Amino acid sequence: MESPLVLLVEDDDDLRTTTRLVLEARGFRVVTAADGEAGWSAYLTRPVDLAVVDVVLPKLDGLRLTERIRADGELPVLLLTARDLPRDQVVGFDAGADDYVVKPFDGDVLEARLRALLRRRGGGAPTRILDHEGLRVDVDGMTVERDGAVVDLSATEFRLLVAFLDHLGIVLSRTRLLEIVWGSASWGDPHVVDVTVQRLRAKIGADRVLTVRGAGYKMARS
Template structure:
């Protein structure tokens, strides 16, 4: 039985989610505001978090940042707004998916099941190793000379994309489209910022990421 944390301040919404989640055999705990949600998350073990963006005390985005500081648990964002900015921000901060109010409870259940199915799919042994760096695609872990380093979801996806194209130049536009999962019309410097952060975390291996000026990046020892 998967355990779900729902951080939602609307009582009516909590009641609806409780009915459908329990009907689908989920073990559910509810928090009525952000602070309570953070405390509950820190003191319990969950399989997925449903997180409302608009809360009375702390924004859902800040809670998501706090969660991502220590955990890769799947997070499904609940928002009353559907603007492109919210989607970009949510995915950039590490959200796995989102639903926009008003939504069908059945849609929420379907999205939760899909997210948990992806999270639990660890049958393959998909590992990329090069120059003392090991990327485990399934567990989303990266080690440098045997020592695990902590990457954000987007940093991991970006490094994995470059590794899968070893020796080939990947344009910044392609990085945005593939890593962010949709056509991105924002600032290309988003990629540059993530590359800078990646290099810092790779430490002595930072030079493995090569800049091809005016074009993009590639991984290689040359």
């Protein structure tokens, strides 16, 4: 079952990339646009489950884009803004936004707000279950079972496990894992990947995550 598809409209290149990586690390699929008109075209081109829209955008600002989306249907819209004044929030809600997050934002908070919007939509986000070799992972519920027994993982270990399950048989470099799991390749020393892989192996089985010398790690398909 496919994970929710987010339309992310943000004109700042770095923030757009970082936010996309943060959302993908948390189980969302993401399509991006760099201005309001491109965001509107993307909305019309493919069915998305919700939109994350920056307020200040070139060509068509976020408020006008939200009004267009709201006039067309019931897609949940979350606005991103650098300002936290009550008046700004009122204007955003008047335009039809469902929620409002102030920059800089925490990735966990953004995820929680988006999943709440999906639930409010009515049936919203389907439960995403990954099964592999005795492991059963509820991605949305963030629970893991190994041969029927609950496995207690940290949030980072959980995201690492999901990354491997989403890329079965594919070698993921330390840099790529930093992007997927930690949200940025510049997050820190790639050694943190090795440490987290070792902790994950200790909990799910040392033979499940394979080391590919000089390249990275992978989880075998079977």
